Each structure stands twice: as C-alpha cells, then as structure tokens.
Amino acid sequence: MNDMKVRVKSLTKKFGDLLVLDDISFDVKKGQFLCVVGPTGCGKTTFLNCITRLYEPTSGEILVDGEPVDLRKHNVSYIFQEYSTMPWLTVEENVAFGLRIKKKPEAEIKESVDEVIEMVGLQKFRNYYPSQLSASMLQRVVIARAFATKPDILLMDEPYGQLDIELRFKLEDELIGLWKKLGTTIIFITHNIEEAVYISEDILILTNKPTTIKQMMANPLSRPRVVTEKRFIEVREQVTELIKWW
Amino acid sequence: MMRKILKNEWTVKIGSAVIALAAFCMLWQAVTVFTGMGDFLPGPAETFAEFFRRFVKPYGKAVLPMHMWSSLRRILIGYTVASAVAIVLGIVMGTYRIADAIVMPLFNIIRPIPPVAWIPLAILWFGIGDASKYFLVFLATFLSVLQNAYAGARSADPVLVGAARMLGANDGFIFRTITLPCAVPYIFSGLQNGLTAAWGQVVASEMIRSSAGVGWIIIRGMDNNDILQELVGILTIGIIGFILAASMRGVEAKLCRWTTRGK
Ligand SMILES: Nc1ncnc2c1ncn2[C@@H]1O[C@H](COP(=O)(O)OP(=O)(O)O)[C@@H](O)[C@H]1O
Ligand SMILES: [Mg+2]
Numbered sequence: 029m030n031d032m033k034v035r036v037k038s039l040t041k042k043f044g045d046l047l048v049l050d051d052i053s054f055d056v057k058k059g060q061f062l063c064v065v066g067p068t069g070c071g072k073t074t075f076l077n078c079i080t081r082l083y084e085p086t087s088g089e090i091l092v093d094g095e096p097v098d099l100r101k102h103n104v105s106y107i108f109q110e111y112s113t114m115p116w117l118t119v120e121e122n123v124a125f126g127l128r129i130k131k132k133p134e135a136e137i138k139e140s141v142d143e144v145i146e147m148v149g150l151q152k153f154r155n156y157y158p159s160q161l162s163a164s165m166l167q168r169v170v171i172a173r174a175f176a177t178k179p180d181i182l183l184m185d186e187p188y189g190q191l192d193i194e195l196r197f198k199l200e201d202e203l204i205g206l207w208k209k210l211g212t213t214i215i216f217i218t219h220n221i222e223e224a225v226y227i228s229e230d231i232l233i234l235t236n237k238p239t240t241i242k243q244m245m246a247n248p249l250s251r252p253r254v255v256t257e258k259r260f261i262e263v264r265e266q267v268t269e270l271i272k273w274w
Numbered sequence: 275m276m277r278k279i280l281k282n283e284w285t286v287k288i289g290s291a292v293i294a295l296a297a298f299c300m301l302w303q304a305v306t307v308f309t310g311m312g313d314f315l316p317g318p319a320e321t322f323a324e325f326f327r328r329f330v331k332p333y334g335k336a337v338l339p340m341h342m343w344s345s346l347r348r349i350l351i352g353y354t355v356a357s358a359v360a361i362v363l364g365i366v367m368g369t370y371r372i373a374d375a376i377v378m379p380l381f382n383i384i385r386p387i388p389p390v391a392w393i394p395l396a397i398l399w400f401g402i403g404d405a406s407k408y409f410l411v412f413l414a415t416f417l418s419v420l421q422n423a424y425a426g427a428r429s430a431d432p433v434l435v436g437a438a439r440m441l442g443a444n445d446g447f448i449f450r451t452i453t454l455p456c457a458v459p460y461i462f463s464g465l466q467n468g469l470t471a472a473w474g475q476v477v478a479s480e481m482i483r484s485s486a487g488v489g490w491i492i493i494r495g496m497d498n499n500d501i502l503q504e505l506v507g508i509l510t511i512g513i514i515g516f517i518l519a520a521s522m523r524g525v526e527a528k529l530c531r532w533t534t535r536g537k
Binding site: 080082099100104105106108110111112114115116117125126128129130157158159173177 | 433434436437438439440441442443447451452455458530531532
C-alpha cells in the first residue's frame with residue numbers, strides 16, 4: 029500500500045448540472061508512467077485541475093502519499109496544454125523559475141538548471157528569449173522547468189498536441205529518457221492513442237461524458253517501441269476499440 | 275550573418291529617411307520659389323540657417339537653447355511626477371477591485387476632456403508662472419499613463435499565473451514576477467503617449483501665457499509678424515519632440531529586450 033503515490037477515490041466533479049467526472053477511482057504507483065486517454069471534452073483537464081486543487085472536487089478525494097494534496101508540501105509539477113514560458117525571461121531564467129519560487133540557494137539553482145538544460149539539449153539557447161525559439165524548443169523549456177524542481181509527480185496535459193509528428197516523437201523519446209533516469213511519477217494526458225501506446229506503462233481509458241473509467245490497462249509492449257511494428261499496431265487497435273467514442 | 279542583415283536594415287532605414295527629408299525640403303523650396311507662397315513662407319535653407327543663428331542671437335532675453343530648456347524643464351517636472359503617480363495608481367487599480375471601482379468612474383469623466391481645456395482654470399488656480407504649467411503637464415501625462423498602467427496590470431496571462439501557482443508561488447511572488455513584467459510594455463506605451471501629450475500641452479500653455487519657451491517664440495513671432503521666427507519655433511518643437519520620443523524608445527528597447535529581440 030505504501031508505494032501508492034496517488035489515490036483517486038470516488039472522484040466526482042459537476043459544473044452546475046453538468047456531470048463531468050462520475051465516481052472515478054484508481055491508484056497510481058510510485059514511479060508509474062500513466063497515460064490517460066479519452067475523447068476531447070470528457071474531462072481530462074478537469075481531472076488534473078482537481079488533483080492540483082485548481083478545482084474543488086464535488087465529492088470524493090485525491091490523496092498523495094496518503095494525504096490530501098497540498099502544493100506547498102507535495103512537489104507536483106503541471107505542464108499545461110498551452111505554452112507557459114515567461115516571455116520576459118531567458119531560457120535559463122525560465123528553467124530556474126520554479127526553483128526561485130521554492131527559494132532554493134543560488135548554487136543549487138545553478139547546478140539543477142545546468143543539469144536539466146543539458147538533458148533537454150538547450151545549452152546553446154540558454155540566453156535566448158522565448159520569442160526567439162520554435163514551438164518544440166518552447167515546450168522543452170517548460171519540461172526543463174518542471175524537471176528542475178525534481179517533482180515527485182509530473183502532470184502533463186496534452187503537452188505535445190500542437191507539435192508536428194517528428195518533433196513529437198523526439199520529445200516523447202526525451203521524456204521517456206528523463207522518466208527512466210529520474211523515476212518521476214508521471215500522469216500524461218492525451219487524446220492521441222498512438223502517443224499513449226508509445227510512451228506509457230499503463231493506460232487509463234475514459235468514456236464520454238458523464239465520464240467513468242472504461243478500463244485500466246497495463247501496456248504489454250517492451251521498449252524501445254516502434255510504431256510501425258505489428259505488435260504495436262495490435263495494441264493501438266485494441267485501445268482504439270475500447271475507446272470508440274465515434 | 276545576423277549582424278549583416280541588421281546593418282543593411284539600418285542602411286535602408288536611414289537612407290530612406292534622408293531621401294524623404296530631402297524630397298520634402300525640395301518641395302518646400304519649390305513652393306517658395308515658384309508660387310506666391312514665397313511671400314509668407316521662407317525657404318528651408320533660410321529657416322535652418324536662422325535656427326542655428328538663434329543659438330547665439332537671443333529671442334527676447336534668451337537664446338534658443340535657453341527657450342528649449344524653459345519648455346523642457348516644465349515637462350520634466352510635471353511629467354516625472356505624473357508618471358510615477360499614474361503608474362502606481364494604475365497598477366493598484368488593475369490589481370484591487372475596490373480601487374478600480376472608486377477611481378474608474380472619476381477617471382472616465384475626466385479622460386475625455388482635452389487637457390488644453392484646463393488652461394484658463396490652471397492659470398486661475400496656480401497663477402501665470404510655471405506652477406500652472408506643471409499642473410497642465412501633469413494632467414496630460416497622468417491621463418495617458420494611468421490608462422495604460424491599468425490595462426497592463428490587468429493583462430497578466432492566466433496561463434502563466436496558473437503555471438506559477440502550480441509551482442507553488444504565492445500572490446506576492448506572482449505580482450512581482452508576472453503581473454509587473456506583463457504590465458511593462460503597456461506602461462511604456464503610456465509613457466510614450468504621455469510624453470507626446472505633455473509636449474503638446476506645454477507648447478499650448480506657453481502660447482497662452484508665458485515669457486519664455488518654444489511656444490512663446492511662436493506667439494511672439496505672430497505678434498511681430500515674423501514668419502521666420504514662427505517657423506523656427508515650429509522646427510524646434512518638431513526636433514525636440516522627435517528626440518524625446520526616440521530616447522523613450524531607446525530606454526524601452528533596453529528594458530524590454532524580450533519584446534523586441536528576435537522579432
Ligand atoms: N470551469 C468550468 N466551468 C464549466 N464547465 C467546465 C469548466 N471546465 C471544464 N468544463 C466542462 O467540462 C467538460 C470537460 O472539459 P475538459 O476537462 O477541459 O475536457 P478535456 O480536457 O478532456 O478535453 C467540458 O464539457 C467543459 O465544457
Ligand atoms: Mg483538455
């Protein structure tokens with residue numbers, strides 16, 4: 029029981045009369061890489077917002093390490109669907125932003141920043157401003173900022189939704205590398221089934237609104253994965269079958 | 275590579291500015307030579323020569339640079355005080371709903387009144403000396419800067435605020451690291467507009483009551499039927515206005531590198 033990082037218990041969320049999340053329960057193990065897939069508008073973003081207390085659940089609860097979430101105590105990082113770099117800060121300053129909030133000593137900030145900037149390959153762009161960077165580099169900055177704080181839990185809301193395929197594959201591989209290296213618990217949201225099958229250890233499949241859990245599925249594929257392999261396509265089709273929201 | 279392009283861009287910019295100015299002066303010259311306008315309009319060469327001559331030969335009691343300084347000093351004081359007050363008040367209004375609710379209605383009534391409309395009252399309240407001019411410049415600057423600082427403080431991107439909150443930031447941190455930087459470009463455009471308004475205001479008030487300044491030069495030129503003097507006054511206003519605006523842009527470019535660089 030101790031290795032449960034996140035426990036979601038009978039989570040229900042209504043907006044007025046609109047029932048979005050309907051009595052959802054599941055657990056996320058420490059170090060798990062979970063993908064949540066479901067149709068657009070089914071409440072994926074709402075679910076993350078409940079975890080971070082941006083929204084108050086209508087009923088049910090979410091526990092982190094056995095306690096209700098507290099952002100000051102639990103080290104949770106959230107990567108939004110929208111790009112969220114600060115345009116007036118350089119790459120380096122953006123990456124350091126979370127550490128400054130947490131009032132880490134300068135020496136430690138510098139060390140962590142150097143480390144993650146290298147991990148995401150932005151060394152050459154340290155002193156650039158976001159307006160000088162491409163979309164994929166911006167998203168790397170955001171990821172570096174999230175990892176710099178050494179989060180226990182990383183929440184990602186369709187982070188690569190606006191990137192083209194090639195860049196997406198590249199960043200997905202980077203993310204898998206970071207996850208393996210740091211053992212962070214990741215909850216990754218997407219409506220792209222291929223992406224979910226490619227990166228995840230487990231896949232949580234949601235239904236249409238009012239949303240319940242269709243299935244929690246362990247990803248049977250070993251790594252490295254190749255999207256064109258027969259086995260990969262089989263799994264992808266299996267997940268597609270389960271979702272079938274169209 | 276980058277540097278080369280930049281250099282070329284500057285060459286093109288400066289080159290076209292020089293050509294446009296030269297064309298304008300030629301047109302001006304042609305009008306004075308070939309039409310009856312020559313009787314009331316001295317040519318460009320004559321005007322520029324007079325402009326420089328006036329650096330040593332006084333208008334009234336003072337040479338041209340002293341008149342410039344009279345006007346600039348009036349701006350400097352009224353403008354600086356007004357900007358400081360307006361920036362603080364604008365940000366407070368943009369941040370706290372109560373302040374917004376109290377000040378906004380007043381502001382909405384005063385804003386549409388052109389600052390020149392206050393000149394007679396300013397003279398009545400503050401006398402014909404510099405105090406009334408400080409007040410008028412203050413008013414012109416204040417209206418423009420307040421509006422922009424307010425809009426700026428409200429422009430903070432909710433995605434960025436959310437991102438900072440997720441990273442554990444409190445309200446004070448968010449204000450310092452997100453609300454303020456988001457407001458800076460707005461404040462600068464307010465300062466820029468405010469400077470133009472202040473400059474117009476000081477000239478207008480000098481034209482009504484004063485004993486020195488560039489506005490005074492024009493009015494005295496009119497009283498003496500001295501067209502050349504009027505033109506020198508106008509030229510001076512144009513040149514100083516240009517320099518003020520350009521230096522403000524320079525400061526902005528330095529402080530807001532993130533909005534200008536890489537575009
Ligand atoms: N703050 C809110 N107020 C009212 N309705 C909301 C709010 N946020 C989301 N919704 C509704 O909840 C549903 C799920 O939204 P969302 O979680 O953004 O979906 P997803 O991220 O899966 O695409 C949508 O129908 C949306 O209109
Ligand atoms: Mg969403």
